[in-house]
Every structure is written in structure tokens, then in C-alpha cells.
Amino acid sequence: MATQAAGKTSGKAIARAPRETAHEGFLTHKRSRWLKIALFLSALAIAVYVFTDPQPRPNGGTVAGYTLGTIGTLMIIWLSLIGLRKRIITTKPYSLKGWTSAHVYLGLSLIVIGTLHTGFQLGWNVHTAAYVLMMFVIISGMYGIFVYARLPEQLSANRNEATQPQMLEAIRTLDRQLDTAAQPLGKDEADLVRLSLEQTDIGGNLWQRMTGRQPQCGTARARDAIQELVNQQMRTGKPDQRLTQILFLLERKDAGLAQARRHIRMKTQLEIWLYIHVPATFALLAALIAHILSVFLYW
Amino acid sequence: MSFVVRQIAKRADGGDIIRTRTLDSAEIIVGRGTDCDIQLADLGVMLRHARLLQLSDGTVAIEATGGIPLEIDGKFVNRADLTVSDNPKINIASHRLTLTKGDTPGAIAITAERVVAASDAADAASETGIFSLRETMPSKRSLAWLFAGLVLIIGLALPLFMMGGSVLPAGMVAAAGRPAGASDAGKLQPALGGDEVRKAGYSADMVWSSGPLSTAHAGLSNNCGACHSQPFVSVTDSACISCHKSDATPDHASADRMARGRLPVGGFQADIHKGLNLPEGRCASCHKEHEGPRGALMVAASFCTDCHTGLSGRLTDTKIANVPNWDDHPQFKPTLVSVASLTAPRFERVSLTDKPMERSGLIYPHDIHQSATNGVANMVSKQGLAAGSNGALACNYCHTPDSDGVRFKPIEMEKNCGDCHDLAFARDGGVTRTLPHGKPEQVAGIIRDFYLGQALSPRAGVQRFAFERRAPGRMAELENADLRITSTGEARARGDAAIAQIFGADGKAGGLCSDCHIVNNTGASNAAERFTIAPVTLASHYLPKGQFPHNQHKTYDRKTGDGACVACHKGVMTSKASTDVLLPSITQCRDCHGSTKVATNVPATCNTCHGFHYGEGEQGGDFTASPHRKTPAPAPATVAARALPVRFGSAEQAGAASGGKTGA
Numbered sequence: 001m002a003t004q005a006a007g008k009t010s011g012k013a014i015a016r017a018p019r020e021t022a023h024e025g026f027l028t029h030k031r032s033r034w035l036k037i038a039l040f041l042s043a044l045a046i047a048v049y050v051f052t053d054p055q056p057r058p059n060g061g062t063v064a065g066y067t068l069g070t071i072g073t074l075m076i077i078w079l080s081l082i083g084l085r086k087r088i089i090t091t092k093p094y095s096l097k098g099w100t101s102a103h104v105y106l107g108l109s110l111i112v113i114g115t116l117h118t119g120f121q122l123g124w125n126v127h128t129a130a131y132v133l134m135m136f137v138i139i140s141g142m143y144g145i146f147v148y149a150r151l152p153e154q155l156s157a158n159r160n161e162a163t164q165p166q167m168l169e170a171i172r173t174l175d176r177q178l179d180t181a182a183q184p185l186g187k188d189e190a191d192l193v194r195l196s197l198e199q200t201d202i203g204g205n206l207w208q209r210m211t212g213r214q215p216q217c218g219t220a221r222a223r224d225a226i227q228e229l230v231n232q233q234m235r236t237g238k239p240d241q242r243l244t245q246i247l248f249l250l251e252r253k254d255a256g257l258a259q260a261r262r263h264i265r266m267k268t269q270l271e272i273w274l275y276i277h278v279p280a281t282f283a284l285l286a287a288l289i290a291h292i293l294s295v296f297l298y299w
Numbered sequence: 300m301s302f303v304v305r306q307i308a309k310r311a312d313g314g315d316i317i318r319t320r321t322l323d324s325a326e327i328i329v330g331r332g333t334d335c336d337i338q339l340a341d342l343g344v345m346l347r348h349a350r351l352l353q354l355s356d357g358t359v360a361i362e363a364t365g366g367i368p369l370e371i372d373g374k375f376v377n378r379a380d381l382t383v384s385d386n387p388k389i390n391i392a393s394h395r396l397t398l399t400k401g402d403t404p405g406a407i408a409i410t411a412e413r414v415v416a417a418s419d420a421a422d423a424a425s426e427t428g429i430f431s432l433r434e435t436m437p438s439k440r441s442l443a444w445l446f447a448g449l450v451l452i453i454g455l456a457l458p459l460f461m462m463g464g465s466v467l468p469a470g471m472v473a474a475a476g477r478p479a480g481a482s483d484a485g486k487l488q489p490a491l492g493g494d495e496v497r498k499a500g501y502s503a504d505m506v507w508s509s510g511p512l513s514t515a516h517a518g519l520s521n522n523c524g525a526c527h528s529q530p531f532v533s534v535t536d537s538a539c540i541s542c543h544k545s546d547a548t549p550d551h552a553s554a555d556r557m558a559r560g561r562l563p564v565g566g567f568q569a570d571i572h573k574g575l576n577l578p579e580g581r582c583a584s585c586h587k588e589h590e591g592p593r594g595a596l597m598v599a600a601s602f603c604t605d606c607h608t609g610l611s612g613r614l615t616d617t618k619i620a621n622v623p624n625w626d627d628h629p630q631f632k633p634t635l636v637s638v639a640s641l642t643a644p645r646f647e648r649v650s651l652t653d654k655p656m657e658r659s660g661l662i663y664p665h666d667i668h669q670s671a672t673n674g675v676a677n678m679v680s681k682q683g684l685a686a687g688s689n690g691a692l693a694c695n696y697c698h699t700p701d702s703d704g705v706r707f708k709p710i711e712m713e714k715n716c717g718d719c720h721d722l723a724f725a726r727d728g729g730v731t732r733t734l735p736h737g738k739p740e741q742v743a744g745i746i747r748d749f750y751l752g753q754a755l756s757p758r759a760g761v762q763r764f765a766f767e768r769r770a771p772g773r774m775a776e777l778e779n780a781d782l783r784i785t786s787t788g789e790a791r792a793r794g795d796a797a798i799a800q801i802f803g804a805d806g807k808a809g810g811l812c813s814d815c816h817i818v819n820n821t822g823a824s825n826a827a828e829r830f831t832i833a834p835v836t837l838a839s840h841y842l843p844k845g846q847f848p849h850n851q852h853k854t855y856d857r858k859t860g861d862g863a864c865v866a867c868h869k870g871v872m873t874s875k876a877s878t879d880v881l882l883p884s885i886t887q888c889r890d891c892h893g894s895t896k897v898a899t900n901v902p903a904t905c906n907t908c909h910g911f912h913y914g915e916g917e918q919g920g921d922f923t924a925s926p927h928r929k930t931p932a933p934a935p936a937t938v939a940a941r942a943l944p945v946r947f948g949s950a951e952q953a954g955a956a957s958g959g960k961t962g963a
Contacts, residue, residue, distance in 0.1 A: 056587055056590060056594075057590060059509070059510070059590070060509070061509070061587075121509070121510055121590075123508070123509075123510055123511065124506075125505075125506050125507065125508050125509065125510075126453075126454040126455075126506045126507055127509055129450065129454060129506075133450075164426055164429075164430050165426055168426060168429065179340075179342065180340075182342050183331055183340055183342070184332075184333070184346075185342075186346060187345055187346075187365070187366075187367075190331075190342040190343075191342070193342055194342045194343065197342070202429050203428070203429045203430070203435065205435065206432075206435055206436065209432070209435060260429075263430065264429065264430060267430055267431065268432060271431060271432045272432065272436075274439065275432065275436050275439055275442065278439045278442075278443055279439055279442035279443040279445070279446045279447075280446065281443070282443035282444070282446060282447040283443070283446035283447050283449070283450045285447065286446075286447035286448075286450040286451045286454070286455075287450045287454055289451070289455065290450065290451065290454030290455040291454075293455065294454070294455070294458065294506075294507035295509075296531055296575075297459075297462070297507070297527075297530045297531060298462075298504070298507050298523060298527040298530075299527070299531055299532060299533040299534070299575070299576065299577075
């Protein structure tokens with residue numbers, strides 16, 4: 001009990017910085033003002049949906065349907081304007097943080113508004129295409145929020161005070177040392193070192209970036225092969241000093257690569273959702289044009 | 300004999316460092332090894348890669364010593380003799396050796412330089428290329444253009460290009476021309492003209508469809524222009540009517556009455572409807588398409604009550620009571636015979652709460668005919684007539700369901716009454732002589748002729764049936780006495796007496812006609828014209844504005860057969876007069892079809908009983924008030940008897956004349 005109490009006290013002992021200086025993320029901006037607005041909007045939409053009884057069934061073509069659709073369309077257009085807003089460096093009329101906060105929460109409330117607008121009537125058509133694209137955008141955005149909330153800390157821990165150029169420089173230095181160390185070696189062994197020097201792609205393709213795994217990386221293959229050679233030599237006598245030196249360098253390079261690849265994996269996760277979020281937004285805007293125009297064309 | 304070796308190395312800033320050495324030897328070794336004359340620090344180079352031998356002034360022999368062929372001027376060789384004046388180029392891994400004539404005679408210059416940058420993976424890509432997706436993925440902008448373009452092409456451009464121009468499938472048009480019967484209401488329609496249109500297959504504007512069409516319209520799925528004939532104009536009634544002609548799908552009422560009866564739309568809503576080009580009261584106002592298989596037929600009850608709530612306030616001359624909802628549906632007002640007539644029967648609608656009386660002109664006590672213990676039951680047993688479980692006459696002996704099972708065939712005397720109330724009056728040898736029903740003037744003549752004939756030429760074996768009550772055993776004696784006629788005067792008197800007796804006029808018991816009919820004595824001297832039968836008009840459809848499918852109510856309240864009938868038609872067992880109206884009250888319906896207060900498995904909507912497109916004169920129409928009616932006002936009557944001396948048609952003919960209406 002005593003230790004628990006002590007633990008609690010010590011937890012509180014770390015004084016919080018005053019509000020003015022404490023970091024306030026976009027999720028809690030202005031005491032979550034936009035979260036409350038979004039919740040209110042969603043509740044209002046649900047209430048309208050529940051308390052109106054359109055005949056023969058709810059869909060986008062009822063009074064409530066058109067109202068929700070109009071609100072949703074205006075919101076989508078405004079939400080897509082964040083791309084413009086963030087290119088304008090200003091604090092007025094709203095800070096970018098406030099704008100982002102509204103973007104996130106109003107975007108999430110579109111799940112409710114958009115879904116109720118459909119009246120749960122989905123099919124293989126341009127209308128449902130717009131809905132699906134909207135959900136794609138929202139879900140990719142939710143993923144974005146998730147990784148933004150989670151990864152920067154891990155990213156920083158993984159970097160271990162090293163900058164990106166420093167990570168690269170470390171690998172380059174090891175490459176130069178490997179090149180030098182391999183000069184006296186015969187062809188087969190030199191070729192193994194070349195495998196590491198020439199067949200190592202730090203980033204790799206999209207999948208390798210996403211997973212941070214490159215089992216066929218030249219450095220790993222070279223390390224394994226040279227390790228095998230050293231092991232063989234150790235069974236018969238003393239291993240070639242040059243080879244053990246190279247093995248040591250390869251292991252260090254491998255560690256450097258692993259760190260860089262973890263870094264790349266997290267950076268990729270931080271970036272990849274925007275490659276869905278942004279193009280899907282524009283596809284959604286196009287689908288919205290087709291959706292709205294077709295409704296009135298075939299009125 | 301010497302080689303001048305110029306080794307070029309790149310400086311970090313991009314400049315060259317050239318180191319020149321002169322080797323006074325006719326033979327030099329090239330390789331990675333430290334003992335080589337030309338040392339190339341390149342892991343692709345063998346420790347001892349090649350040997351150059353100066354043969355003469357201007358010729359050099361080169362030989363690969365490391366086991367890897369040399370690339371000389373694009374060819375791979377193990378050895379070669381090179382002419383220096385050709386400036387041969389030897390590629391060894393990342394390095395290139397170029398042979399040129401030296402500055403001094405007999406000297407050969409060899410320039411060695413790295414031509415491929417050192418194999419350094421980290422140098423191969425820029426920092427952004429490695430750490431961001433910029434060089435791995437296509438740019439967001441190009442992806443955005445690509446996806447948006449695809450969506451616009453498939454979702455807008457192609458459909459715009461393909462839209463318009465439609466040919467109505469003939470099969471569907473023909474099918475739409477068939478009148479929809481009352482019993483079709485609410486049923487799933489079959490897909491029409493399917494094969495014909497399916498051949499047309501895909502149409503780009505199908506992506507604009509907001510949902511599947513109703514089953515009946517499914518054949519138009521790839522034929523958007525069939526209904527959406529003009530861009531930006533809501534589906535017009537003319538598009539509907541091009542298939543659904545008004546003779547098959549009559550209007551509910553005339554357009555102007557419908558317009559007056561509708562709840563007026565005003566203010567903001569009217570502005571929006573006008574702005575969006577949505578006229579009021581379109582077909583599509585009720586029939587919402589693209590709502591799935593039942594779609595167009597899912598007409599909500601509220602669409603009816605939209606107008607029928609407070610209708611009388613807007614359509615002041617309407618005869619129809621306001622119906623705000625099922626709970627407040629007015630009591631039934633059956634159409635009852637008020638004046639029976641052969642030519643112009645009159646009907647009036649009387650609410651069941653207003654002590655309605657049916658004046659059909661017929662005498663028919665239901666109670667006697669439903670008894671299980673009286674003479675009727677005895678007769679049923681003897682004649683082998685259809686009987687209920689208790690031995691009483693079955694309801695459906697007279698009330699025979701029609702082919703739809705919704706209503707009943709007309710009552711016919713010969714068929715429904717004649718087995719007991721036969722009109723046999725005499726036996727002539729093996730022949731039973733029968734009086735014709737519905738022809739009273741013939742009846743009188745036949746009876747008189749019978750007696751006169753017997754007087755002039757008496758024949759044995761002729762026997763007139765007596766109808767009056769008499770003591771048992773004396774029947775034959777009386778009947779024989781009746782036919783012992785001695786003069787024509789007596790025959791005439793006997794005949795007149797028989798006429799009076801058979802007609803049963805003046806309340807005389809035992810009359811054949813007066814069992815069921817009101818017989819009037821005109822006092823005419825000619826006996827053949829003395830008696831008239833009051834006209835009879837039987838209603839064929841008490842509630843013509845609705846329909847009640849009797850066949851769906853064969854069991855009721857856990858009763859079947861006649862028990863189910865009288866469970867609703869409660870007064871039948873005790874009704875002593877045909878003036879009784881034995882229809883169940885609307886509260887009876889609510890027992891099963893619920894109300895807002897009673898939950899039920901079979902909730903009623905308007906179209907449970909009513910139809911919309913049955914024309915003004917049919918179910919649901921405002922026929923009594925409409926000057927615009929297209930179909931004739933219903934004559935819900937079957938004339939079953941006529942007064943003298945008008946010619947009398949059969950019940951079936953009368954039924955046909957009144958539009959095939961059947962008794963309900």
C-alpha cells in the first residue's frame with residue numbers, strides 16, 4: 001500500500017507545464033472543441049434519421065437524404081481544402097492546428113452523415129462509388145492519425161540521436177572500409193564483398209519499405225557466406241584475419257542497415273496513407289460531381 | 300621499350316588527380332594485387348588480371364591471366380594483339396585502360412581511369428530517395444489525376460456519351476397493357492420482357508442507377524432512357540403512360556379532382572419542388588423506383604392518407620368520408636338496395652351504425668335455413684344437400700365462391716333454392732310438370748290450361764300436387780277429388796282457385812310464390828293478371844370501394860367452414876328477415892388487422908382492402924360525385940325477379956348486364 005501511494009505521489013510529482021506552454025496536439029485542440037461539434041452533428045443526423053419516417057424507405061432521395069447529402073458535400077469540399085490551407089502560412093482566420101483538428105473530427109463525422117445519407121442502400125453504381133471512396137479517404141485518414149499518434153516516438157527511439165544523413169554516412173563509411181579491406185582478397189571472397197557493396201538497397205521497393213524486411217539483401221547474404229567461410233576455417237585452424245575483419249564490418253553494416261530500415265518502415269507508414277488519402281480525395285471529388293450531376297440528369 | 304602509365308583518380312570536388320609513371324619494361328601486369336605494375340583498387344579486378352607484352356613498336360599483346368576474359372573495344376577475348384595506333388580501350392571491371400602512342404618513340408602510354416563510380420550503395424540514391432516514398436511511389440498529384448480521371452470517364456463521360464435514345468420493348472408494353480386485377484394488388488409482378496432486353500446487355504449509364512428496379516421493370520435496367528427521357532427533367536407521367544395506358548390502369552379520379560383533393564404544397568417546399576422541377580402528384584410521387592424488387596409497388600399508406608385526411612375540406616363535393624388513418628377509418632357504409640326494381644333499382648349507402656335495412660324485396664329468414672333441427676335440416680338430409688357439420692344447410696350451398704375466391708356467384712333461384720323450393724305442381728304420367736320461375740304470367744296460364752285440359756280430355760295418371768296441409772293418408776284422396784272435373788266452368792273455377800293458391804296471395808298459407816316473394820293482388824278480373832310479384836333486387840357488392848378476399852379468411856378465430864362465416868357475420872343465426880344487414884362491423888376487422896393500440900401480425904394498410912388504379916367507378920373511386928367518370932357507375936345488382944308483365948331475364952343474363960358483379 002505504502003509503495004503504491006508513494007508511486008502515485010511520485011507520478012504526480014512531475015509538474016505539468018502550464019497550458020500555454022504545454023504541447024496541445026490537434027486532437028485536443030481548444031478542449032476538443034471540434035470533437036464536440038462533430039459529435040453534436042452526428043447525433044443530430046442520427047436523430048433526423050430516426051425520427052423521420054420516409055416512405056417507402058430511407059434513401060438519399062428523401063428530404064432528410066437531400067439535406068444530409070448537401071451537408072456532406074459541403075463538408076467534403078471544405079475538408080479537401082486543407083491541402084490549400086496548409087500551403088498558406090498564416091495563423092488567421094484559424095491556426096493550422098485548429099484547422100487540422102476540425103478536419104479530423106468533421107471528417108470522422110462524415111462516416112455518420114454519409115452513411116445515413118445512403119439510407120443503407122448500396123449497389124454497383126457511381127453513388128456507392130462515391131460513398132466507398134469517401135470511406136476510403138476517412139479510413140486512410142484514421143490510419144494516418146493512428147500512425148501520427150504512435151510512430152514519432154518509436155521513430156525517435158530508433159534513431160538514437162542519429163540524423164538521417166548520419167545513418168547513411170555510417171553505412172557509406174563501412175562500405176569504404178569494406179572496399180579497402182577486401183582489396184587483398186581473391187576473387188571469390190572479393191565477390192562476396194562486392195555482393196554487399198553492390199547488391200544492397202537500403203530502402204527497397206514499397207513492400208520492403210513497409211515491412212522493413214529484405215531477406216535477400218546483399219549484405220546479409222555476404223555476411224552469411226563469409227561467416228560460413230570463417231566457420232570452416234575455424235574448424236581446420238585459425239581463420240583468415242582479413243576475413244574476420246570483413247565479417248566484423250559486414251555485421252556492423254547489417255546493424256546500420258537494420259536501423260535505417262526500421263526508420264524507413266516507420267517513415268513509410270507515416271507517408272503511405274497520404275498516397276491513398278489524397279488521390280482518393282480527388283477521386284471522391286470526381287465521383288461527387290458524377291453522383292450529383294447524374295442524380296439531376298436522370299432526375 | 301617502355302610503358303607510360305597515367306592513373307587518373309577523381310577528387311572529392313570532381314577534379315582529376317593524374318599520376319604518371321614510366322615503367323621501363325616490355326611486360327607489365329595489371330591487377331588488384333599490390334605487386335602489380337598497374338594496381339586497380341577495384342574488387343571486380345582479379346589480383347593478377349592481365350599481362351601486357353610490347354611486341355614491337357606499335358603492337359602490344361594482351362593476355363587475361365585472372366581467368367576472366369578481357370573486354371577490348373566491346374569484344375570479350377582471352378588474348379589479343381593490339382595496334383596502339385588504333386587507341387584500343389580495355390575495360391577491366393570498373394576501370395578502363397586506353398593505349399596510346401607515348402610521347403617518346405617506342406613508349407606506349409596507358410591511361411587507367413575508373414569509368415564506373417565506386418560501387419557504394421549508400422551513394423547510389425539520395426537521402427530523400429532512401430528515406431521518403433517520393434522516388435518509390437508515383438506522385439500523389441499524378442495518382443490524383445489518374446483516379447479522378449478514371450472516375451470521371453466511367454462515372455460521367457461514358458454515360459453522358461451513351462445516354463438518350465430508347466426503344467420500348469414491345470413485350471413489356473404489351474404486358475403493361477393488361478389490366479391489373481384487384482387480386483394482383485401487392486403481389487410481386489413477374490419480370491417482363493426479360494430476354495428481349497437482356498440481349499442489349501450493358502449500357503454505360505447503368506452506373507447512374509441508384510438501385511435495382513422493381514421486378515416488373517427489371518427488363519428496363521439497361522434502358523434508362525425509357526423513363527428518363529429528358530435530361531434534368533424528372534420522370535414524367537407521360538413516360539409511365541406510354542406503357543401503362545389508362546384503360547388498363549385507370550386514373551384514381553380525374554386530374555382536376557385529384558389536384559383539388561391533394562394537400563396543397565406551399566412555401567419553401569413548393570419553391571424547392573419548383574426549383575428542382577418536381578411537379579406535384581406525379582406517378583413517381585407514390586411509385587418510387589430503384590428501390591429493389593418490390594420497389595414501384597411499395598406505396599406507403601401515408602400516400603393515401605395524405606389526401607384522404609380532411610379531403611372533404613378541400614374537395615367539398617366529395618361523397619367519401621375522411622380517412623386520417625386505419626384507427627379512424629369510418630364505419631362501413633354498405634351499398635344497400637333501397638328500392639328494388641327490374642329496370643331502375645335504387646341503392647343507398649347506409650352506415651352500419653345507422654340501423655341499415657336492405658329492401659331487396661325477397662323474403663328470406665336466415666335463421667330457419669340455418670337451423671339444425673327443423674324441416675329445412677330434414678330436407679337437407681333427405682335431399683343430400685351440402686350440409687355443415689351440425690347438419691344444417693351449409694352457407695356455401697347458396698353463397699358459392701367465385702373463381703377468384705374473393706366474392707360470390709350470384710344467387711340463382713333454380714340453383715340455390717330450387718332443390719327444396721321446386722315449382723313442380725302436377726304429375727302427368729311419368730312427367731313432373733313444373734312452373735317456370737320468374738314468369739308469373741306464364742304460370743297463371745299454365746295452371747288454367749292444365750285444368751281446362753283435364754276437363755276436356757281427362758287422362759288417368761294425371762295428378763296435381765297439393766300444397767296445403769292436410770291430415771296424413773288423405774293426400775291421394777284430395778288430389779284425386781281436385782281433378783274430378785265435370786264442366787269447363789268448374790275447370791275454370793278450379794284453375795283460378797289453384798292460381799290464387801299457388802301464388803299464395805292475400806297472406807294465404809301454403810302458397811308456392813309467397814314463400815319467398817311479396818305477392819300483390821291487383822284485383823284484376825282475369826286471374827292471369829290478378830297477381831303480381833314484387834320486384835327483387837339482390838345487391839352483388841355491398842362494399843364496392845374495397846375488396847374482401849373471402850378465401851383468405853376461411854379460418855377465423857380457430858373456426859373453419861360455416862363456423863368461420865358466422866364468426867364474422869354474427870347475426871345470421873338469428874336473422875328472421877331479409878331486411879337485416881348481416882355484414883360485420885369494421886371493429887371485427889380490427890380484431891386481426893390491428894390498430895395503433897393493438898399489435899398484430901397482419902397490420903392493415905390501405906391497399907389491404909382498397910386499390911388505387913381501379914378507376915373512379917371501381918373500388919376506391921369517388922364515383923358518386925364525379926362528373927368526369929370514365930367507367931360507368933357500378934350497378935351492384937343482380938335482378939332476381941321482375942314484376943308483371945315485363946319480360947324476365949335469367950339471373951345470369953342480369954348478372955352479365957351489370958358487369959359480372961357477384962354477390963358479396
